Amino acid sequence: MIYGGSEKSGFGAFATYLFSHNTRIAIFVFGLGVFACAPAILLTFYNGLILGAFLALHVDRGLGVDLAGWLSIHGVTEISAICIACGGGLQLGMAVLFPGDRSRSDALHHAGRDAVKLALVAALMLVAAAFLEAFARQMVQDLTARFVIGWGVGALWLAWFVFTGRRRR
Template structure:
């Protein structure tokens, strides 16, 4: 039995050696092509190399099938399995760089998600506008409402008892603004607004209502502030002061609310799908809306921390603020219409 076993083992070794020798050149060539494709992508290969890659991949798969059928040695099987797996990923897996993925996200993914989220965006902007209207009207009835809506730290001395001259100085005075102070101010604003947007987004899964309320509350603050400055005869100046950054910043909060609303609507109105399936589908758009909100907050923090303090003309503030708003709108409405759904 021992002699017979040794003879079988020797025959297997001879068969494996002959099998490898007949096909090894093709495997080495495939390994070289796969390595090149892994480093540079298929797009960086010549037409001839691409054809050779596909052909050699099929040959390697045939070799693997034969090797399994005739029980080749394990080392050879492991080598062929690893080579074929790498070649499969190169031939069939999506060949897209990180730059390509990000480019597709911004040219197609986010704009298409925004256009699919009309109802959710309506909820977000409605919450902000209703809050601003309510805050404005309540302040006109009783200025004491200002202290109910506006935190003391946010007011920073801008209260109903402040003089018109003091309120004007808060809109235009730059005497204490050094470059370092502006940088710290921008960092603080970005951190604060990002926390608000994340909270607004995260609470949306609870049937949308918490996101709506938080956005509505931001509107109450805005309305009370505007009513106070309007009574002091500074409504137009405050509009410019707010517009340069607020068109982007407040829109970002509304977009974050819309992202949360997308998840809430999936739970509340799943349609013919299960709630899990609805959440999975709407969740993709919700995440893209949150990315959009984060991008807008970055821009708003820069504008609020620097440009708003450096630009002292109300008219120029209005042009910059609403100009940015039109740019956001044009991007979201026009981009990605010529490609597949992302």
């Protein structure tokens, strides 16, 4: 049952598990990026495989679209945050692997400034996703509205990333 969250459904516990799991994954992929990049990429890919298997099970039972709507409200933001955290970790890993003309510690220090910004953005996105998961996902029962909210919030994140932080010339 995707709709009508009663206390007995277990979705509250599942939501708590998802948030804590995704927060751990974001921290892990960021931290593992410094170790030659590969562990961060593999962990991100592995979690994508788990999500794909979860979705495939629901598609086989005719609930694929319902699950996609249920996950869209918070998942667009959460999954994007994990990918951004991975990108920050990869930036650190690239500084270690390819320091260029700098020493490795200097390259790591220089890359760390941008990587920390990415980690902070990912943390902000995970907090926003937690609020979306706690409130909007339970209150909004209409499938179309769930898609509109989830992907609309995703579009707002994208607009923020594209249009802010640039200096005008």
